[in-house]
Amino acid sequence: MRPRVLSGMRPTGALHLGHYHGALKNWVRLQQDYDCFYFVADWHALTTHYEDREVIERNVYDMVIDWIAAGLDPEKATIFIQSRLPEHAELFTLLAMGTPLGWLERVPTYKDQIEKLKDRDLATYGFLGYPLLQAADILIYKATYVPVGEDQASHVELTREVARRFNHLYGRGSDFDARVAAAQAKLGKDDARYFEKQRKAFGQDGSTEALAKGEAIVRKAAETLSPEDTELLLGHLKGSGRSVLTEPQALHTEVTKLPGLDGAKMSKSYGNTIAMREEPAQVEQKIRRMPTDPQRVRRTDKGDPERCPVWEFHKVYSDEPTRDWVVKGCTTAGIGCLECKQPVIDAVLKEQQPWRDRAEAYLTNPKQVHWIVEMGTERARTVARQTMKDVRDAMGLNY
Template structure:
């Protein structure tokens, strides 16, 4: 079942995303997420948070790096172009409502749902130097679900590797609505509404409901919805909503199912051609000094088959070419490709325009960051204001959740 957002999104729908404060942000963060965040803030009600609790799932033995990185990361966000007047910027741990919803959701979330998240085993394999056999690490996709659901976000911008987390969030919301979104006479009301469909349509509807519940097939959902829409002449609005909820296996929508928002982003590799990551030591920080940028790019490996200046190369084998794909215009790319494949230019010649382009992109970030570095209280105030705006929304959601669960004694 597809959960991707449509091409044209409703105006001012809520978007939520976050980043873990585990060190300086690099160019991969900017091109993979931040650049998109800046664009989305002009179109939607955006909530962006510092995921410090999530950082503890892998850095619980060294929380000092988190403390050092929280406000520094916010400065990187502001330097990249996030506007606190347009986007709500806040810190996850300042809102205990996240932890409360996480706890309440944990009571009814099957263990198998968490164990099957693809990134769970993948991260354990990749981070063998860390002891990740903890409840916190196993449960972090559910905490992530709570982060999303507490703000009733419509869209979550993610890469393909994180789409499974949004799907888990949808399942968690659906299960919660099924368990707690029902009134005491829910079954009787469903039976009464189904009686208006007639025996054949009721039988067909139940067949599609069962198929959707077992397989999640979009076709079954569409067929079931078609039966309900066809019966609009005999069903009132409440009965229609009731049967549509019953079809999806839910009651009243206490928690909103979000959609994964897949957008085109430039994939910038690390200096070695692999994924850019602090743990791999192959990054260029967003606010790296220009001379350091030139040194790092000058040391980048190139086509391994181009041993001598006179050897012809193949851009497809060269990490530097991947930087050209992101940073160079067509004329520069043509020059670099032709020079490489004919040995007309050396590798250092090829790297020079890349370094110039990176430094040019970073210049306004460094300038904007200086303003905030000189006035840290301004950064703290921005976060305080964003946290209070987020708190208003989170508290209302928790009020709805407690009421649905019967916890408002």
């Protein structure tokens, strides 16, 4: 089986170029090598926009169309809607029973969002608990990796802590010590002694080298250990019990950051976006109106590309010869700003055309995209239900 990747987006409607280059392009690439689960995080949208219910449904399908138009293949990736799976809410509730309040309050984006969204009432349990809901989204599919930027790495670390705590609390039955001893005996006397030494070293000082050596001993005995024994020993090595929930890793892959038309972050709220499927005439008009180097007032003034928002687009869309042409022409006043913008216009329109073509089939037949989401949701449900069975068993709730 391929390692599983999970990620999601809030349904903000049709996506813009910043979404594509910042996340979606990476999702398309990952589906070639991983078992990818991508979901519409509509419950997460309610944590900050709980009064805007009328736009969510339209936004959900607009966004999914953009995903498919960009190259997500429903045959390779599982595409689904969070709220169609009540198992997410159940796991969120059960995890909440044992998650310390301080863990949620220290999430960096918690205070940051409260500061940025002062126009909204965020004094709700839903907003405080959204990192734990995010953890439930990941853990319920036992994802190996979560593709994130540096600003979201803390959420993955919280998810790891939540999984570790759950496994510690509920991965140890009354016969835990006896089962561990029986599994260790299968390693052989010398390897069992060495394994125990590495376990203690990891527990005392968190040595990653000791952890790796202990895991190598378990892998070496793979033929003599059952899957349950392997899981048990690996959990024991890390100081937890049986790994009911999988600790995910942050997957830091190369992503391209594309700023908005004014050089600030591309955001609908700033009015500086180009939609992925925006009409060509509007795209051309927006780029032609982009601000340029403020010190280049006249055509004959020499400029500096580093002071110009258009240069950031060239970094993403232009090849090296074109960028060299821009630098030389701008710094010597050899080209005007409209000349500089034309290669960007051409490149953006060329990138967008396949998206518009692929999206057309779904815009004219909405039921087709509904069917794709239904099929993906059912595939996700099969995995989620199995995880919840394991969780209920571990917590003693399967009576």
